[in-house]
Amino acid sequence: MDTHVTQGQAVAATARLVEPPAKLDEDRLCHPASEDIELAAVLHALSDPMRLRIVAALAVEDKRTCGSFNLPVTKSTCTHHFRVLREAGVIRQHIEGTTRLNQLRREDLDTRFPGLLDSVLEAASRT
């Protein structure tokens, strides 16, 4: 019944015993590999106005913290949207002290789906 209760901590703890000390930042947040980015997931991630806004903002200025967007939603909703973008492979997050820095995975997306991100950004800029 309690097999999955402590997920993150337990996994991280056992991993530390078995594997060499990897970068903690990357371990904590899981991103899909470039090859594993799925078109439907990317399109779904971009189909929400709030997330489109986040991506458009990141295209202008990269490496911004989650809070710096001043989104009209609560923190938990914010977490949700950034996770959807991250798990779809649209953004990369890494921990920097007490904040998370977000950046667009431009190269990965361009390699996998050439021109897609640019045309979406161009389209988004036309309001």
Next chain:
Amino acid sequence: MDTHVTQGQAVAATARLVEPPAKLDEDRLCHPASEDIELAAVLHALSDPMRLRIVAALAVEDKRTCGSFNLPVTKSTCTHHFRVLREAGVIRQHIEGTTRLNQLRREDLDTRFPGLLDSVLEAASRT
């Protein structure tokens, strides 16, 4: 302008009294005007694998009937997907006898969001 479309038939009936006789095909099925196509709606419409498949197939051969796609879903689900695509402005449907012919709104989409459709199709072709 009428703001809220309640029943297609009622609207079509009143419209026929006021306006000159338009093409019946176009009246029955409502499509958004090119300027009214919304990016989020298009991306959402394309974010479903079934609909992506429909669009990819239409890109290869236009003006196909709904039934000709042999989708692994029932007719009513089929109707649903084609309606989502139509209402998002991705496809245009017009009645031809007892069937509905579907075609991509390539020009409208290219005008509104240049390059978007092509990059999505290119991305979709990479499986």
Next chain:
DNA sequence: AGACTAGTACGACGTTCATCGAACGATACC
């Protein structure tokens, strides 16, 4: 007229989604 065909309308169902608030965790600073 009757049968067939192509698709729609409607209601139901289980799932996913966007959102919230409250409680928690981790880091930085006094």
Next chain:
DNA sequence: GGTATCGTTCGATGAACGTCGTACTAGTCT
């Protein structure tokens, strides 16, 4: 050690979604 600050996790909730089956409409064909 206290206390902000930044963000996550955990339900909960209401809306939207994808799917289905049944009943229906509108043409077509014999």
